[in-house]
Amino acid sequence: MSQMSTDAMSQSREPRDPRKSASQARRAPQISAKVAIFYTALIVAALIWLTPVITLVLTALKDAGDFAVNGAFSLPKSIRWANFSEAWQTGVGNYFWNSVIVTGIKVPIGILIEAMAAFALTHMHFRWANKVFVYVLVGLIVPMQMTLVPLTLLMNALNLIDTLTGLIILYIGFGVPFGVLVMRGYFRTLPPAIIEAARIDGCSWLKIFYRIALPLALPAVVSLCILDGVATWNEFILAQIFLRSDELRTLPLGLVQFSTQFSTQYDQLAAAVLISVAPVMLVFLLFQRYFVAGMGGAVK
Amino acid sequence: MRFLPWIFLAPALVIYSVVVVYPMLYSAYLSFFRWDGVAPKKIFVGFQNYVVLLTHNDVFWIALKNNAIWLAAALLVPTSIGLGSALVLNSRFRGSHIFRSIFYFPAVLSLAVVGLIWTWIYHPDLGLANQLLDALHFKFLERHWLSDPQIAIYPVILAATWNAVGLPMLLFLAGLQTIPSELHEAAKVEGAGQLQRFWYVTFPLLRETTLIVLAITSINALKAYDIVYAMTNGGPANRTQLLSTWMYFLTYNYHEVGLGTAIAVVLFSLPLIFAIPYIRLMTRKI
Numbered sequence: 001m002s003q004m005s006t007d008a009m010s011q012s013r014e015p016r017d018p019r020k021s022a023s024q025a026r027r028a029p030q031i032s033a034k035v036a037i038f039y040t041a042l043i044v045a046a047l048i049w050l051t052p053v054i055t056l057v058l059t060a061l062k063d064a065g066d067f068a069v070n071g072a073f074s075l076p077k078s079i080r081w082a083n084f085s086e087a088w089q090t091g092v093g094n095y096f097w098n099s100v101i102v103t104g105i106k107v108p109i110g111i112l113i114e115a116m117a118a119f120a121l122t123h124m125h126f127r128w129a130n131k132v133f134v135y136v137l138v139g140l141i142v143p144m145q146m147t148l149v150p151l152t153l154l155m156n157a158l159n160l161i162d163t164l165t166g167l168i169i170l171y172i173g174f175g176v177p178f179g180v181l182v183m184r185g186y187f188r189t190l191p192p193a194i195i196e197a198a199r200i201d202g203c204s205w206l207k208i209f210y211r212i213a214l215p216l217a218l219p220a221v222v223s224l225c226i227l228d229g230v231a232t233w234n235e236f237i238l239a240q241i242f243l244r245s246d247e248l249r250t251l252p253l254g255l256v257q258f259s260t261q262f263s264t265q266y267d268q269l270a271a272a273v274l275i276s277v278a279p280v281m282l283v284f285l286l287f288q289r290y291f292v293a294g295m296g297g298a299v300k
Numbered sequence: 301m302r303f304l305p306w307i308f309l310a311p312a313l314v315i316y317s318v319v320v321v322y323p324m325l326y327s328a329y330l331s332f333f334r335w336d337g338v339a340p341k342k343i344f345v346g347f348q349n350y351v352v353l354l355t356h357n358d359v360f361w362i363a364l365k366n367n368a369i370w371l372a373a374a375l376l377v378p379t380s381i382g383l384g385s386a387l388v389l390n391s392r393f394r395g396s397h398i399f400r401s402i403f404y405f406p407a408v409l410s411l412a413v414v415g416l417i418w419t420w421i422y423h424p425d426l427g428l429a430n431q432l433l434d435a436l437h438f439k440f441l442e443r444h445w446l447s448d449p450q451i452a453i454y455p456v457i458l459a460a461t462w463n464a465v466g467l468p469m470l471l472f473l474a475g476l477q478t479i480p481s482e483l484h485e486a487a488k489v490e491g492a493g494q495l496q497r498f499w500y501v502t503f504p505l506l507r508e509t510t511l512i513v514l515a516i517t518s519i520n521a522l523k524a525y526d527i528v529y530a531m532t533n534g535g536p537a538n539r540t541q542l543l544s545t546w547m548y549f550l551t552y553n554y555h556e557v558g559l560g561t562a563i564a565v566v567l568f569s570l571p572l573i574f575a576i577p578y579i580r581l582m583t584r585k586i
Binding site for chain 1: 304305306308309311312313315316318319320321322323324326327330337388395397399400401402403405406408409410411412413414415416417418419420421426428431432462519522523525526529530543544547548551552557560561563564565567568571572
């Protein structure tokens, strides 16, 4: 298959290459058949892969009667935009803003403290760096379930149950391991000479951090912003345990609740799901390459 | 001067210790007690909670078996599809970026949303799965996918797989990009065929990536929770419980905090097996 794709690549560019001889041009029809098969296979695979999403969009656009008669996978008889506004008014709008607040506050604070920690671990000649890093990495494998009961007691004692503030604090704590991992991966690629030079010039560590290291690490910061933003937007279990009242629910939790409450109103439910997915889809399309960069940083 | 790094580390370390580490240790401690979560007195019972789970709790075994099936599926299916699609999409042809986005896309959706979408697909009358079988004249294969106790876990795993392919694909793509193309050229000149080149050049150089992929996939597989909650809520008849969901039921519905935390400890110990090589790899290059 990989051979096939390399062919597709080189051949599709061939007609514009003046150095290619006429004999190769004569072989062209046969080759483009190969290219055509390659693309057809890919497009078919992509369509199958996206079937659930296509179903979702089609369901969100049709009215309930159309869905009941023709099922999910048929073109809507008439497009019904009202599904979106109705879903928005039945609570989804509220869930949406809660998610915006939580993500909007959690991500910047989280990244700032994670970057500071990662900077200390990589550039401050810190004897315990390796031990502290392992201590932080353990958090990557802790299942949420392992913390729920004590956290319930703790949040209860602090009166933070059923508040967005409490949820944000938890999210920041659980975000530390991955954030430190990504930022450390990037800071390690910064030449120590830059930091040393600034030290010699009498720059304080705090100044080096926010004037030199952080700006240089901008690609990693952006990657982390996106990965962390999506993860926070999608988080379910902590929200489920620690948010009790309907008006505080974030989107994933609200949607599941919405689905049990309006289990037969597939049109509105699908519209609600689309509303929750839209920002993620937008971020993904705009900043696609940062997903790769961020994950690359995590495994470096 | 010597304590300055600690000041930089403090905010992250303090909040991480309070929110993650301390609760984790306290959970382990609680797993040795019988407690309903509210009573002022906890009764120390030693390892009894673990014994009860292993001998008197059928659902624990169902959940453990489901976790094992889930883990096996996660190690095989999304990783292979991820590797396959990464190999195809690694070369730059026109539109390769669009296809990468398409195959990665389900990975950015929340598992709750993935669960909801697939619940419609499995709907007995209106869902795509049965309608498709109907159209293909395979009516005898039609099922009440999510309410048939014999099979319900498999449709849920399939839905989770759809979401789980993106990450391995991304990691394999990153891994493939580090392989210098000269190696392939050289092997080609030496007369190595396509399969030989994959087996002797690509595959050995992807060893580290593969290890990371397997570690991350297995850790994520054991964390599965939201999707089951959204699709079946552990039913029918507890047949789709995982350790994670069963822990929730025991703790928050049956107020068996001791049993719940004991499950959490089991759930935490399992990924350690996979995580240790991963953590060693992360800290090696220092």
